[in-house]
Amino acid sequence: MTDVKIQSMNPQAIKVACSNCNLRELCMPLGLNAEEIDRLDLMVANRRKIKRGEALFRNGDKFSSLYAIRTGFFKTCVASEDGRDQVTGFQMAGEIIGLDGIVSDHHSCDAVALEDAEVCVMPFDRIEDLSREINGLQRHVHKIMSREIVREHGVMLLLGSMRAEERLAAFLLNLVQRLHARGFSQSELILRMTREEIGSYLGLKLETVSRTFSKFVEDGMVEVKQRHVRILDTEALNRLVNHQGGECH
Amino acid sequence: MTDVKIQSMNPQAIKVACSNCNLRELCMPLGLNAEEIDRLDLMVANRRKIKRGEALFRNGDKFSSLYAIRTGFFKTCVASEDGRDQVTGFQMAGEIIGLDGIVSDHHSCDAVALEDAEVCVMPFDRIEDLSREINGLQRHVHKIMSREIVREHGVMLLLGSMRAEERLAAFLLNLVQRLHARGFSQSELILRMTREEIGSYLGLKLETVSRTFSKFVEDGMVEVKQRHVRILDTEALNRLVNHQGGECH
DNA sequence: CGACACCTTGAAGAGGTTCAAGAAATGTGG
DNA sequence: CCACATTTCTTGAACCTCTTCAAGGTGTCG
Numbered sequence: 426m427t428d429v430k431i432q433s434m435n436p437q438a439i440k441v442a443c444s445n446c447n448l449r450e451l452c453m454p455l456g457l458n459a460e461e462i463d464r465l466d467l468m469v470a471n472r473r474k475i476k477r478g479e480a481l482f483r484n485g486d487k488f489s490s491l492y493a494i495r496t497g498f499f500k501t502c503v504a505s506e507d508g509r510d511q512v513t514g515f516q517m518a519g520e521i522i523g524l525d526g527i528v529s530d531h532h533s534c535d536a537v538a539l540e541d542a543e544v545c546v547m548p549f550d551r552i553e554d555l556s557r558e559i560n561g562l563q564r565h566v567h568k569i570m571s572r573e574i575v576r577e578h579g580v581m582l583l584l585g586s587m588r589a590e591e592r593l594a595a596f597l598l599n600l601v602q603r604l605h606a607r608g609f610s611q612s613e614l615i616l617r618m619t620r621e622e623i624g625s626y627l628g629l630k631l632e633t634v635s636r637t638f639s640k641f642v643e644d645g646m647v648e649v650k651q652r653h654v655r656i657l658d659t660e661a662l663n664r665l666v667n668h669q670g671g672e673c674h
Numbered sequence: 675m676t677d678v679k680i681q682s683m684n685p686q687a688i689k690v691a692c693s694n695c696n697l698r699e700l701c702m703p704l705g706l707n708a709e710e711i712d713r714l715d716l717m718v719a720n721r722r723k724i725k726r727g728e729a730l731f732r733n734g735d736k737f738s739s740l741y742a743i744r745t746g747f748f749k750t751c752v753a754s755e756d757g758r759d760q761v762t763g764f765q766m767a768g769e770i771i772g773l774d775g776i777v778s779d780h781h782s783c784d785a786v787a788l789e790d791a792e793v794c795v796m797p798f799d800r801i802e803d804l805s806r807e808i809n810g811l812q813r814h815v816h817k818i819m820s821r822e823i824v825r826e827h828g829v830m831l832l833l834g835s836m837r838a839e840e841r842l843a844a845f846l847l848n849l850v851q852r853l854h855a856r857g858f859s860q861s862e863l864i865l866r867m868t869r870e871e872i873g874s875y876l877g878l879k880l881e882t883v884s885r886t887f888s889k890f891v892e893d894g895m896v897e898v899k900q901r902h903v904r905i906l907d908t909e910a911l912n913r914l915v916n917h918q919g920g921e922c923h
Numbered sequence: 924c925g926a927c928a929c930c931t932t933g934a935a936g937a938g939g940t941t942c943a944a945g946a947a948a949t950g951t952g953g
Numbered sequence: 954c955c956a957c958a959t960t961t962c963t964t965g966a967a968c969c970t971c972t973t974c975a976a977g978g979t980g981t982c983g
Contacts, residue, residue, distance in 0.1 A: 503827045507916050511831040525827065527820035534827060553813065557806045564802065570819040571776035577826035578752045578774065578783060582760040584833035585877035589939070620962065628834035630940055635963055651948070651962075667756050838971070869930065879972055884931055900930075900980070 442466050443545075451519025451607075452493045454565035461559050468555055469493075469545045481522070481536040481544060488526025490548045494518050497542020498617040501525075502625070503534045512626040514576070515539075515600070515618060518607060521569050523549075539617040584628045587666075592627040593637045594662040597647070601656060612659070616652040691715050692794075700768025700856075701742045703814035710808050717804055718742075718794045730771070730785040730793060737775025739797045743767050746791020747866040750774075751874070752783045761875040763825070764788075764849070764867060767856060770818050772798075788866040833877045836915075841876040842886045843911040846896070850905060861908070865901040 443453055443465045453465060472495065475481050481492060484504065499516040513534060516522050526532040527549065556563035583592055597614075605611045616623070620631040620638075627634070641647045646662055648655040656662065692702055692714045702714060721744065724730050730741060733753065748765040762783060765771050775781040776798065805812035832841055846863075854860045865872070869880040869887075876883070890896045895911055897904040905911065 503831055505831055505835075505916070509831065509835045511827075511834045513827050513830050524820055525824050528817045528824055533824050553809070553816070557809075557812065560802070560806075563806065567802070567815075567819070568777045570816070570823065571773055574819065574822050574826065575774050575777055575782050577823065577830065578760075578762050581762050581826065581829055581833060582752050582754055582758065584830060585760045585874065586754075586758045619960090625834065631962080632941085632964085633939060635961095636939095639963075667754065868928090880930080881932085881973085882971060885971095888931075 443469060446495075448493070448495065448519045452521060454559075454561040457559065457561050461561065464555065464559065465562070468547050468551050470548050470551070471546050473544050473546055475538040475542045475544065477538055477540050477542075479538055481538065481542075482526070482532045483535045484533055486526075486532045488523070488530050488532055488549070490546045491521055491523040491552060492536075492544040492546060494520050494522065495543045495545060497544075498539045499536050499542065500539055500618060500622060500626075501534045501536050510625060512618075512622055514580075515626065517603060524570055524573055539622075589627075589629055589633050589637050590640065591666055592629065593623075593634065593641070594665040596623065596627055597654065597656065598659070598662055598666065612656045614654050614656075616654060692718060695744075697742070697744065697768040701770060703808075703810040706808065706810045710810065713804060713808065714811065717796050717800050719797050719800070720795050722793050722795050724787040724791045724793065726787055726789050726791075728787055730787065730791075731775070731781045732784045733782055735775075735781045737772070737779050737781055737798070739795045740770055740772040740801060741785075741793040741795060743769050743771065744792045744794060746793075747788045748785050748791065749788055749867060749871060749875075750783045750785050759874060761867075761871050763829075764875065766852060773819055773822055788871075829875075838876075838878055838882050838886050839889065840915055841878065842872075842883065842890070843914040845872065845876055846903065846905065847908070847911055847915065861905045863903050863905075865903060 443449055444462050446453075457465070470490070473481075473492075475497065481499065482488075494516055496518055499522060500512050501514050501516065501522060502510055502512045504510050516536075522536050522544075523532070525534050552562075552566060556566050583595055587595065600616075601611060601614050604614055618626075620634045623629075624631045624634045629637075638647070638649050641662075642649050644661070646656070646658045648657060692698060693711050695702075706714070719739070722730075722741075724746070730748065731737075743765055745767055748771060749761050750763050750765065750771060751759055751761045753759050765785075771785050771793075772781070774783050801811075801815060805815050832844055836844065849865075850860060850863050853863055867875075869883045872878075873880045873883045878886075887896070887898050890911075891898050893910070895905070895907045897906060
């Protein structure tokens with residue numbers, strides 16, 4: 426196993442600067458003045474590269490930092506004592522991971538890269554220091570955590586009340602919408618995760634995910650070639666999600 | 675150090691004081707000095723009583739405050755456009771609700787009292803002001819939000835990977851454990867919610883909840899008389915949750 | 924005391940899982 | 954670059970869990 430950690434520790438090679446980052450609108454607060462924006466750069470200690478399949482952190486690891494994803498794609502998953510596994514989310518560029526670790530000073534889930542990735546490491550005590558001085562940052566941190574809580578409410582709704590087709594439709598629409606917000610296509614996407622990981626996230630078995638994809642293809646709503654998905658009828662998927670199977674009016 | 679505050683009988687004049695509150699260990703940070711503890715009292719604007727069945731806030735309401743539950747019992751639930759409903763949690767004394775509202779300045783779920791309740795109203799901008807000055811409070815706020823995120827991970831695991839019996843067992847154990855932490859019995863509890871609300875929370879229909887209760891009774895694990903539940907065999911419930919139906923390792 | 928909400932139980936049915944087999948893609952080492 | 958091993962994906966058939974529909978019982982509150 427080759428050790429790739431060294432290269433990411435080389436400080437002068439990398440100009441860490443939120444103020445330049447093209448993801449700033451996604452992960453940083455708006456409405457700061459120039460001086461505050463400059464100070465934000467202090468928040469990022471360094472960057473770290475994670476190869477596909479590797480973990481950014483694991484359940485039990487000491488918590489020290491939040492991570493802003495620069496490139497790549499992650500899944501987070503929790504496990505119960507008896508080995509049950511649940512994917513709790515998929516994260517992409519501009520999103521923040523690590524919030525789970527704050528409460529107990531240790532992470533309670535795994536964050537695994539589904540493709541080669543790079544993150545900004547933001548030591549949490551620096552975040553706390555800075556956010557005491559920059560109100561906009563304080564508010565931003567609170568919003569990020571609240572957003573995650575609300576997102577999870579949505580997942581609970583999905584897991585608690587939707588059927589397989591509705592879950593997969595909601596999943597695809599959510600993914601493509603987030604990708605679109607990052608400049609990708611509205612209708613085409615490449616799944617970074619396996620059917621099993623999708624299934625875990627949606628509370629379904631991988632066979633059910635596969636079958637449901639096949640059904641969507643039959644119905645002409647999407648094209649699927651392995652992990653390449655093209656959405657042909659966004660409206661139909663929306664109807665699936667919002668009109669629980671078709672009550673009239 | 676006389677920390678006894680005068681309380682008039684006039685409800686308008688009740689001096690709100692976290693420093694006296696017997697729930698302080700549950701909802702307030704530890705390790706503050708005397709001056710900081712005094713300042714915490716500023717956080718609570720007033721108290722508010724909510725009758726059983728009434729909402730503390732509803733989806734769409736303007737967000738302004740977090741609420742610390744003093745007495746009573748709440749459920750929070752989200753609804754999708756098409757009227758699907760999902761209970762996202764049950765909250766009891768010492769717990770904080772309202773975090774969902776921070777991100778968008780509006781609440782995205784309903785908080786409904788399941789029995790007559792009283793809450794401390796903590797305007798969020800005061801919380802932010804104070805937590806810029808009291809590091810312990812800042813950290814505490816972060817922990818509360820992180821705890822909620824981690825709690826929801828647990829619910830996702832439950833909804834995504836457990837079967838009906840496992841879900842109900844986990845639910846009962848969680849409830850009784852939280853009640854025990856508040857000085858109630860380890861083995862006896864009164865359910866404040868209907869079978870339907872339990873079902874919504876657990877992603878099951880009310881009939882399934884009822885049948886599963888009956889099965890637990892048959893198996894001698896619990897006694898159930900309507901909403902009064904006595905746990906006879908905690909270990910058996912624990913095994914149900916942790917050994918997914920009995921793999922023999 | 925009567926109306927209403929809540930709970931229990933049965934029987935039939937649907938949706939998803941499990942088990943199994945094979946196909947397609949991906950990665951690896953020679 | 955190819956052959957082989959491995960992982961991932963698809964599809965079928967049988968099965969099982971939970972849901973749905975229905976009816977009756979129990980508790981509660983004005």
